[in-house]
Amino acid sequence: MEIKVVRQIMEWNENCHDEIQKYLDDKKVFLINVMGSPGAGKTTFIKAIINNLRDKYNIGVIEGDIASKIDAEKIAEIGIPVVELNTDGACHIEAMSIKNILPNFDLDNLDILIVENIGNLVCPAEFDIGEHLKIAILSVPEGDDKVPKYPLMFTRSNALIINKFDLKDIFNFDDKKVENEVKTINKNSSIFKVNSVNQNGIREVAEWIEDKVKK
Amino acid sequence: MEIKVVRQIMEWNENCHDEIQKYLDDKKVFLINVMGSPGAGKTTFIKAIINNLRDKYNIGVIEGDIASKIDAEKIAEIGIPVVELNTDGACHIEAMSIKNILPNFDLDNLDILIVENIGNLVCPAEFDIGEHLKIAILSVPEGDDKVPKYPLMFTRSNALIINKFDLKDIFNFDDKKVENEVKTINKNSSIFKVNSVNQNGIREVAEWIEDKVKK
Numbered sequence: 001m002e003i004k005v006v007r008q009i010m011e012w013n014e015n016c017h018d019e020i021q022k023y024l025d026d027k028k029v030f031l032i033n034v035m036g037s038p039g040a041g042k043t044t045f046i047k048a049i050i051n052n053l054r055d056k057y058n059i060g061v062i063e064g065d066i067a068s069k070i071d072a073e074k075i076a077e078i079g080i081p082v083v084e085l086n087t088d089g090a091c092h093i094e095a096m097s098i099k100n101i102l103p104n105f106d107l108d109n110l111d112i113l114i115v116e117n118i119g120n121l122v123c124p125a126e127f128d129i130g131e132h133l134k135i136a137i138l139s140v141p142e143g144d145d146k147v148p149k150y151p152l153m154f155t156r157s158n159a160l161i162i163n164k165f166d167l168k169d170i171f172n173f174d175d176k177k178v179e180n181e182v183k184t185i186n187k188n189s190s191i192f193k194v195n196s197v198n199q200n201g202i203r204e205v206a207e208w209i210e211d212k213v214k215k
Numbered sequence: 216m217e218i219k220v221v222r223q224i225m226e227w228n229e230n231c232h233d234e235i236q237k238y239l240d241d242k243k244v245f246l247i248n249v250m251g252s253p254g255a256g257k258t259t260f261i262k263a264i265i266n267n268l269r270d271k272y273n274i275g276v277i278e279g280d281i282a283s284k285i286d287a288e289k290i291a292e293i294g295i296p297v298v299e300l301n302t303d304g305a306c307h308i309e310a311m312s313i314k315n316i317l318p319n320f321d322l323d324n325l326d327i328l329i330v331e332n333i334g335n336l337v338c339p340a341e342f343d344i345g346e347h348l349k350i351a352i353l354s355v356p357e358g359d360d361k362v363p364k365y366p367l368m369f370t371r372s373n374a375l376i377i378n379k380f381d382l383k384d385i386f387n388f389d390d391k392k393v394e395n396e397v398k399t400i401n402k403n404s405s406i407f408k409v410n411s412v413n414q415n416g417i418r419e420v421a422e423w424i425e426d427k428v429k430k
Contacts, residue, residue: 038252038336038365039357066337068363089367091306091337119364120337121253122281122306141356141379142254148283149334150253152304164356167385 003072004104008087008097017095020102020130027107030213031098031115031130035153036137038119041163043071044196045137046114050080051199052206057111057213062101064093064118071116081105092123098130112213121146125153133212139163140173147181154182158212159190161205166195218287219319223302223312232310235317235345242322245428246313246330246345250368251352253334256378258286259411260352261329265295266414267421272326272428277316279308279333286331296320307338313345327428336361340368348427354378355388362396369397373427374405376420381410 024031036042043063050059061082063072072084083104085097093115105113115131117124125136136157138146141164147154154160160182162175175193182189190208194201239246251257258278265274276297278287287299298319300312308330320328330346332339340351351372353361356379362369369375375397377390390408397404405423409416 037254037334037357038361039354065364067366070360070364089337089341091335118337119252120306120335122304122333122335123338126304139254139356141354141382142252145285146253149280149285151282167356170382170385 003069003076003082003084005069005084005086006101008085008090008094009100012096013094014096016099017128017130020095020099021132024130029107029110030112030132032112032133032135032209033115033117033129033131034135034137035117035124035157036119037121037139037142040119040137040139040142041196042116042119042137043074045161045163045194046116047074047078048196048199048202049114049206049209050078052202053112053210058109059112059114060105060110062098062113062115064116066090066118087118091118091120092127093117093129094127095129121150121153125156133158133209135159135161137161137163138178140165140167140171143171144174144178147178147185151185154189155185157186157189159192159208162191162193163196165193165201218284218291218297218299220284220299220301221312221316223300223305223309224315227311228309229311231314232343232345235310235314236347239345244322244325245327245347247327247348247350247424248330248332248344248346249350249352250332250339250372251334252336252354252357255334255352255354255357256411257331257334257352258289260376260378260409261331262289262293263411263414263417264329264421264424265293267417268327268425273324274327274329275320275325277313277328277330279331281305281333302333306333306335307342308332308344309342310344336365336368340371348373348424350374350376352376352378353393355380355382355386358386359389359393362393362400366400369404370400372401372404374407374423377406377408378411380408380416
């Protein structure tokens with residue numbers, strides 16, 4: 001499958017978050033913004049979610065990367081429509097890029113559009129891109145001290161996914177501490193502990209997403 | 216020990232890289248900029264390097280963080296002069312912040328100043344901060360596909376430290392591939408494979424740094 005690669009145009013800097021959300025509401029497309037550090041496991045998590053929801057929903061993916069189309073290829077392999085968005089160095093996706101890319105999807109026949117943001121625990125948290133849900137992924141090998149160090153990401157996300165949770169003992173990861181810290185700054189955040197590779201805990205996340213899509 | 220916390224002033228946006236470098240050359244202080252993703256192990260690596268070099272050199276540390284002083288406390292615990300630089304949300308350290316902080320150190324009695332940049336594989340790579348060496352840390356759990364996805368960091372660094380290398384088999388990490396990719400875009404980069412926790416491989420990095428300091 002040929003993968004469409006689109007570049008983020010930095011000269012065009014329009015905040016069109018509300019406009020995108022309204023447009024997608026009309027089309028009944030639910031947009032999810034997945035964020036996290038490089039290597040947190042965003043692509044594997046997205047594939048696991050797709051695996052759980054593809055029987056009931058038509059799903060598309062926008063893969064954000066500074067460079068390369070490695071992640072888009074992984075999504076195309078499982079037969080899901082995907083567009084690669086290369087930011088050419090920029091550290092986050094802007095709403096205007098999403099607006100620019102939407103015409104590449106058959107929105108009348110799409111239910112869920114998942115955006116994998118740039119691997120970065122900092123900048124993507126600042127920018128709304130038309131999403132209905134923000135999901136933050138923190139992987140166990142990153143350590144259990146990340147909430148006070150990167151507060152905005154955990155404050156603004158609707159859910160925290162603690163990924164690679166099977167490695168908790170190897171990395172001496174205190175998940176109760178992380179949970180308490182997140183609840184203190186963002187009491188409405190849902191928290192899930194998963195292993196995206198073997199799909200442990202993914203079913204619960206998929207059900208939570210489905211619940212939000214139906215509302 | 217009371218830890219000095221300084222804030223990055225974003226209104227003051229002066230590129231003073233050359234000025235800082237010249238000033239530090241006069242003072243015979245060698246500045247090292249350590250960069251990498253959240254959780255790559257930057258602080259533990261810096262502590263391991265200090266452990267290897269503190270008998271011969273007077274060392275100071277600037278800890279960059281969006282928020283908190285968790286990392287500065289770890290450095291203060293081992294009796295090393297440290298200043299915490301909080302960027303209040305900004306995704307990288309700017310040269311002006313280093314200029315601003317330098318008077319907090321006794322530069323006449325300092326040989327090496329190590330800066331731990333914000334946990335971010337993207338933005339810090341773009342900004343020179345007066346450093347004599349840029350060191351990029353990539354940890355094995357982040358995966359072996361990071362060089363083509365975040366090329367600037369690996370292009371601009373003088374050395375790549377592959378950290379948590381003892382986990383290579385668990386994460387099926389192809390270090391030869393990473394090495395080849397780095398050498399292709401940055402043939403002068405030194406590459407070290409280490410475990411900062413048990414200090415495997417750290418001696419070689421310390422010797423490499425010592426060699427640069429002496430020049």
